[in-house]
Amino acid sequence: MKYFSTRGYAARPEFCDILLDGLAPDGGLYLPETVPTICRDELDAWRHLPYAGLAFEILSKFITDIPADDLRDICARTYTADIYCHARAGDDPAQIAPLRWLEPGKLGLLALSNGPTLAFKDMAMQLLGNLFEYVLEKRGETINILGATSGDTGSAAEYAMRGKSRVKVFMLSPHGKMSAFQRAQMYSLADENIFNIAVTGMFDDAQDIVKAVSNDAAFKARHRIGVVNSINWARIAAQVVYYFHGYFAAASSNAQQVAFCVPTGNFGNIFAGHVARSMGLPIARLVLATNENDVLDEFFRTGVYRPRKASETHVTSSPSMDISKASNFERFVFDLVGRDPATVTRLWKEVDAGGAFDLSGMPFFVHLPGFGLVSGKSMHVDRLATIQEVHARYGVTIDPHTADAMKIAWQHAASLPADVPLLVLETAQAAKFADTLREALGCDPEIPADLQGLEALPQRVELMPPDVEAVKAFIAAKT
Ligand SMILES: *Cc1c(COP(=O)(O)O)cnc(C)c1O
Numbered sequence: 001m002k003y004f005s006t007r008g009y010a011a012r013p014e015f016c017d018i019l020l021d022g023l024a025p026d027g028g029l030y031l032p033e034t035v036p037t038i039c040r041d042e043l044d045a046w047r048h049l050p051y052a053g054l055a056f057e058i059l060s061k062f063i064t065d066i067p068a069d070d071l072r073d074i075c076a077r078t079y080t081a082d083i084y085c086h087a088r089a090g091d092d093p094a095q096i097a098p099l100r101w102l103e104p105g106k107l108g109l110l111a112l113s114n115g116p117t118l119a120f121k122d123m124a125m126q127l128l129g130n131l132f133e134y135v136l137e138k139r140g141e142t143i144n145i146l147g148a149t150s151g152d153t154g155s156a157a158e159y160a161m162r163g164k165s166r167v168k169v170f171m172l173s174p175h176g177k178m179s180a181f182q183r184a185q186m187y188s189l190a191d192e193n194i195f196n197i198a199v200t201g202m203f204d205d206a207q208d209i210v211k212a213v214s215n216d217a218a219f220k221a222r223h224r225i226g227v228v229n230s231i232n233w234a235r236i237a238a239q240v241v242y243y244f245h246g247y248f249a250a251a252s253s254n255a256q257q258v259a260f261c262v263p264t265g266n267f268g269n270i271f272a273g274h275v276a277r278s279m280g281l282p283i284a285r286l287v288l289a290t291n292e293n294d295v296l297d298e299f300f301r302t303g304v305y306r307p308r309k310a311s312e313t314h315v316t317s318s319p320s321m322d323i324s325k326a327s328n329f330e331r332f333v334f335d336l337v338g339r340d341p342a343t344v345t346r347l348w349k350e351v352d353a354g355g356a357f358d359l360s361g362m363p364f365f366v367h368l369p370g371f372g373l374v375s376g377k378s379m380h381v382d383r384l385a386t387i388q389e390v391h392a393r394y395g396v397t398i399d400p401h402t403a404d405a406m407k408i409a410w411q412h413a414a415s416l417p418a419d420v421p422l423l424v425l426e427t428a429q430a431a432k433f434a435d436t437l438r439e440a441l442g443c444d445p446e447i448p449a450d451l452q453g454l455e456a457l458p459q460r461v462e463l464m465p466p467d468v469e470a471v472k473a474f475i476a477a478k479t
Pocket of ligand 1: 121265269270
């Protein structure tokens, strides 16, 4: 499988090249040249595979430059019940991403947050850690990973890369914007290859720094900079797997359709759902939920994409979605405009200059229902009410991000055919967001036994202004 970019870069690299690369040289995002399609026989053959086996089958469609036996081994080492060990009582940890019905056959939670950092980012990042190690070893290279996190990517990347000898991690986070537990997860890591940088700004400032450094080709080459943000294609590919897994768990036969509701920030998770559907998975609808930062909800209602400035971004109680510039959205728009790099380049010229674009008058926007994506927006009060209601109705404690999705899922459930189950993607565990859970339920969320006491450990973090040169100097000094 060869890759090209949403803006037309066409040197046709393969997976292992773009794995270490992040952004394409033209500033676009990598995509496979063709979307592999799945035939009915394959779906039937995959239905009963364990998670690691399913991951191998799907990933081998996108990764053709790693020998099959090696890829199979990487998947088998990544998706184990030992790593995804935080399954809740009653859920089967061997499932890796267990489906928990709230209303049997109608509404379910797909638990994606059983990994080391209690958020769905682990589902892809654990794989990336092992892929990086494998490819770097083969090539005799090292890499310095630069990332920006709104809360969960950072810890997932650090837990995936800690102790790996050929990898250093430089992770930017917005100072004071993450929950105490999220901070403790990252800043308490003592591994020598992990560097935490708290930027006095918003997540989007941190993400802009990563983009600026990535766009400096000379610096990037000299310091062997790699990127693990959700623009990294390998993460999307890994996330495609759990849509298939969730589908098989929810649909009693491959003739049935399933809908998914996804709490969204950078459009990575839900874009993986779009890819799964493009491959032929019978997904009836993708439902997108935003929090107060509703740039994407605005687009799906109006056709206008107007990223906000950092100063217009709200700090909310679902912090991992406090994003006003959804990087992966460029990949979706690429499909929407008929996979035309010239149009994408033109649209993002507007966006990158601080502007907006409006697709409402264009024929493909009129046909958007064919893309089967609807949206909604959930606010702090909704989040609290939803956490309370899910707890009261089903005896289940959900985190604030999952609550945003649940609220929008309820809104859209009635418009689905009766035989289409709706799965809400559970993107984090409540333990990560004690303040909000206390506000909603009046008590602390349960913390898994192996993570109790985390917040009391000593922390290590570098405080910095949102300044590209300062970050570059820091990286240069440490590499
Ligand atoms: C990252 C994250 C999201 C948003 O996912 P995207 O792929 O950026 O859309 C939602 N919920 C949680 C808990 C997250 O960590």
